[in-house]
Structures are given as structure tokens and as C-alpha cells.
Amino acid sequence: MGVTLDSLSRDQLEALLAEQQQAYAALQQAGLKLDITRGKPSAAQLDLSKDLLTTPLEDTTSDGVDVRNYGGGTGLPELRAIFAELLGIPVEQLVAGNNASLSMMHDTLVFALLHGTPEGGTPWKDGPVRFLCPAPGYDRHFAICQHLGIEMITIDMLEDGPDMAAVREHVADPAVKGMWLVPTYSNPTGAIVSEEVAAELASLETAAPDFRIMWDNAYAVHDLTDEHAKSADILGLCTASGHANRALVFASTSKVTLAGSGVSFLGGSPENVAWYLSHTAVRTIGPDKVNQLRHARFLGSPQGVLDLMARHREILRPKFDAVQQILSERLGEHGVATWTTPKGGYFVNLDVVDGTATRVVQLAREAGIALTPAGASFPYGKDPRDRNIRIAPSFPPLEELTRAMEGLTTCVLLAAAEKALAA
Ligand code: PMP
Numbered sequence: 001m002g003v004t005l006d007s008l009s010r011d012q013l014e015a016l017l018a019e020q021q022q023a024y025a026a027l028q029q030a031g032l033k034l035d036i037t038r039g040k041p042s043a044a045q046l047d048l049s050k051d052l053l054t055t056p057l058e059d060t061t062s063d064g065v066d067v068r069n070y071g072g073g074t075g076l077p078e079l080r081a082i083f084a085e086l087l088g089i090p091v092e093q094l095v096a097g098n099n100a101s102l103s104m105m106h107d108t109l110v111f112a113l114l115h116g117t118p119e120g121g122t123p124w125k126d127g128p129v130r131f132l133c134p135a136p137g138y139d140r141h142f143a144i145c146q147h148l149g150i151e152m153i154t155i156d157m158l159e160d161g162p163d164m165a166a167v168r169e170h171v172a173d174p175a176v177k178g179m180w181l182v183p184t185y186s187n188p189t190g191a192i193v194s195e196e197v198a199a200e201l202a203s204l205e206t207a208a209p210d211f212r213i214m215w216d217n218a219y220a221v222h223d224l225t226d227e228h229a230k231s232a233d234i235l236g237l238c239t240a241s242g243h244a245n246r247a248l249v250f251a252s253t254s255k256v257t258l259a260g261s262g263v264s265f266l267g268g269s270p271e272n273v274a275w276y277l278s279h280t281a282v283r284t285i286g287p288d289k290v291n292q293l294r295h296a297r298f299l300g301s302p303q304g305v306l307d308l309m310a311r312h313r314e315i316l317r318p319k320f321d322a323v324q325q326i327l328s329e330r331l332g333e334h335g336v337a338t339w340t341t342p343k344g345g346y347f348v349n350l351d352v353v354d355g356t357a358t359r360v361v362q363l364a365r366e367a368g369i370a371l372t373p374a375g376a377s378f379p380y381g382k383d384p385r386d387r388n389i390r391i392a393p394s395f396p397p398l399e400e401l402t403r404a405m406e407g408l409t410t411c412v413l414l415a416a417a418e419k420a421l422a423a
Contacts, residue, residue: 004336013421020414021414030367036371038395039187039255039395048311048312067289073281075292076289080094082302086221088231088233089235093268093270095267102140102144105144106148108212113125119209131150132176132180134163134181135157136388139377141216152380177211179214181213183216185223189347190343190345193231199241201237202238203237203241210245214248217231221256221305224343224344249265256299257298319393319394322405326402334413337351337416348391349390356386356387356416357388375388
């Protein structure tokens with residue numbers, strides 16, 4: 001039976017350190033080459049959508065659009081109908097694009113910076129622009145802000161959404177033009193934004209009249225259990241509160257079908273959709289409708305998507321279970337870490353002893369286990385407590401994941417023992 005590090009005497013701590021150093025030396029000798037960095041689907045998951053590549057296609061859709069040709073900037077109605085239902089968005093308010101919803105998010109911000117929003121205010125670039133960034137959060141959201149010169153304000157991501165006290169305080173600043181949010185099975189903590197928090201975000205008085213919620217519902221249908229987490233209807237809530245343009249919803253099939261060849265979606269008020277399309281019409285003569293039709297035929301219906309997600313779950317679930325089991329068995333009794341038990345999504349959020357995350361990632365790297373850099377889930381890569389590590393169980397085969405997780409726990413314990421002794 002183990003004991004938490006706090007209750008150990010110096011001799012006991014030294015013994016623990018020696019034990020972990022030995023385990024770590026063995027780990028280094030094992031010559032591992034493992035990678036649990038990015039939340040990519042595994043080859044087995046991609047294989048679930050193999051038929052997408054051979055689905056027979058007609059040239060023309062039910063409404064007479066020749067998918068091979070230019071045009072159709074809003075995307076194919078049959079595919080939009082499937083995802084409109086899944087996302088709870090009226091089909092005429094949902095645009096289907098090319099692969100990568102991230103590029104829709106990027107473009108939306110570029111359009112607002114260069115041209116302003118439909119509310120008619122000045123282009124955002126004409127003044128300071130700040131964004132609220134619930135953290136831990138998605139590193140690529142933060143990368144977009146950094147790349148576009150949008151100043152990021154870190155606020156805490158809690159179990160039911162962003163820390164609303166911090167949100168209330170910051171939206172009094174007219175330069176705060178928006179915020180990021182992953183409402184369902186958030187990256188990386190698995191948090192789900194509650195109805196109450198969503199309703200408050202929708203109704204909140206903000207100093208910026210063109211405040212935007214970048215509602216990135218990347219994991220809307222990515223349940224890991226039989227329970228389905230229904231996302232709050234942010235567009236409906238915003239409209240009901242008199243802020244119809246406040247929320248922009250994003251989603252994609254990247255983790256439904258093929259991560260590199262999926263279809264992205266943008267949902268918004270009729271005014272936001274028209275605004276978005278008016279700008280994209282300059283940059284493209286239309287999206288890849290062949291791929292959209294292929295997706296519509298392959299997925300078939302909202303139920304077809306849910307059935308496919310159930311097959312993903314069969315592959316993902318044992319991996320997430322293994323992560324939980326190894327963390328509890330190896331770390332549970334020592335009080336050196338806390339972690340999330342997500343009911344969906346792609347990540348497990350691990351918080352180690354304050355001030356040791358960088359050391360853990362370094363130890364792991366030197367033993368051949370690649371982890372996401374410490375701090376990656378925070379704006380500017382700066383975790384104020386240097387404790388956060390994002391675990392992405394999806395990509396490696398179960399056996400590799402197990403070895404990587406076992407190795408990681410050795411690194412966590414070693415770094416904790418080093419720190420306790422240095423104190
Ligand atoms: N949003 C979140 C929260 C994600 O975790 C990811 C993928 N890791 C994406 C967006 C990327 O989506 P897409 O492939 O549609 O660009």
C-alpha cells in the first residue's frame with residue numbers, strides 16, 4: 001500500500017527516488033519510440049470509412065447541382081441536412097465547406113479583423129483585439145490568435161464551462177471581441193458546457209457590440225459511453241437573448257470519417273452566414289462538392305453518423321480505459337497527480353505536481369516517449385503552474401499506448417520525488 005509523498009520522511013523519499021531512478025533507467029534501456037502527442041484517429045478508425053473511397057457517385061444531386069463543377073458555396077443540402085439535425089441547427093443556417101473546420105475559424109477571424117462584422121462596426125484590426133481563452137484549451141485556437149496578433153487572456157476552464165466570474169469581468173473591456181469554447185468533451189479536459197453557462201454566455205452584456213463566441217463543437221457526437229451529451233443550443237439561446245450574431249458554431253467530420261479529407265461546417269445566424277459567404281465567395285468558387293456528396297452517400301442519415309461513431313467508440317474505449325487503469329494503479333495512491341475521466345472526445349487531462357510538467361515531458365522524451373509539450377494547452381504555451389499534460393490515447397495501438405502510459409507514470413513519480421527532495 002503506498003502513501004502520498006507529503007507524508008513521507010526524508011529517508012522514505014530518498015528510497016522512493018532511488019526506486020524511480022532505477023525504473024527510469026530500465027525505461028531508457030528499453031529503447032522505446034512511442035508517441036502520444038496528437039489526437040489523431042488511428043489507422044483502424046480510418047479504416048471504418050474505407051468505403052468512402054469507393055462509394056459510387058452520380059454526377060448530379062437531387063436538386064440538379066453538378067457536383068463536379070464550380071459553385072454551390074453553401075455546400076450540398078443533403079449533407080448539410082444530416083449535420084443540421086445532429087448539431088441542432090436549422091439547415092439554412094449551416095454551411096458545409098472543405099476539410100478542416102480550423103480553416104473556417106481562422107478565416108472568420110481574418111474576415112472580422114479586415115472587414116468587421118455584420119453589425120457594421122469598424123474592422124477589428126483598427127483597434128486592440130483581445131480574446132478570452134478558457135484553459136486548458138485547444139492549442140491550435142491559441143495559435144490562430146497568436147498568428148493574427150489577437151491578445152489572449154487566459155481564464156480557467158471549469159467542469160461546466162469557462163469561469164464565468166472571469167468572463168463577466170473581462171467583457172466589460174470593449175477590446176474583448178470574443179472567446180474560444182469547445183462546448184462538448186472539450187479539448188483537453190472533456191468538460192461539457194452546461195445549459196446554465198451557455199445561457200449566461202448568450203445573454204451577457206458585453207462592452208463590444210460584436211462580441212463572438214467561437215463555439216467549436218468538434219466533438220459533438222464523439223461519446224465514449226452509451227450516454228449522449230447533448231450540446232446546448234447556443235444559436236437559439238443567443239437569438240432568444242437578442243444577440244443572434246454572437247455565436248459561430250464550428251464542426252467537422254474529421255473525427256467521424258477521414259481526418260485529412262473530411263467536411264467542415266459553420267453554423268450561425270442568417271446574417272452571419274450571409275456575411276461569411278460574402279467573404280468566402282471572393283476566395284473560392286465553391287467547395288469540394290464531390291467529397292460532400294461522397295460523405296452524404298456514405299453516412300446516409302444522422303443515424304448513420306451515430307452508428308459509425310459507435311464503431312469508433314469500440315476502438316477508442318479500451319484505450320481510454322487503459323489510460324485510466326494505469327494512472328490509478330500507478331499514481332493513485334501517491335497523491336502526485338489528478339486526471340480527468342472524460343465521457344467523450346479525444347483527450348485525458350493530466351495534472352502533475354506543480355512545477356514538474358516540463359520535467360516530466362523532458363524525462364519522457366529522453367526515454368523515447370513523445371508527449372505534447374508542457375504548457376501547450378495554455379495561451380502562449382505558458383501553463384502558470386507548469387503542471388498540465390495532455391494525453392492523446394487515440395492514435396497508438398493499445399499495446400504501445402500501455403507502454404507509453406506506464407513509462408509516463410514513472411516519469412511523473414520521478415519528477416515528483418525530485419521536487420519533494422529539493423524542497
Ligand atoms: N477543434 C478541436 C477542439 C480539435 O480538437 C480539433 C482537432 N484536434 C479541431 C478543431 C480540428 O478540426 P478540423 O480537422 O475540422 O480542422
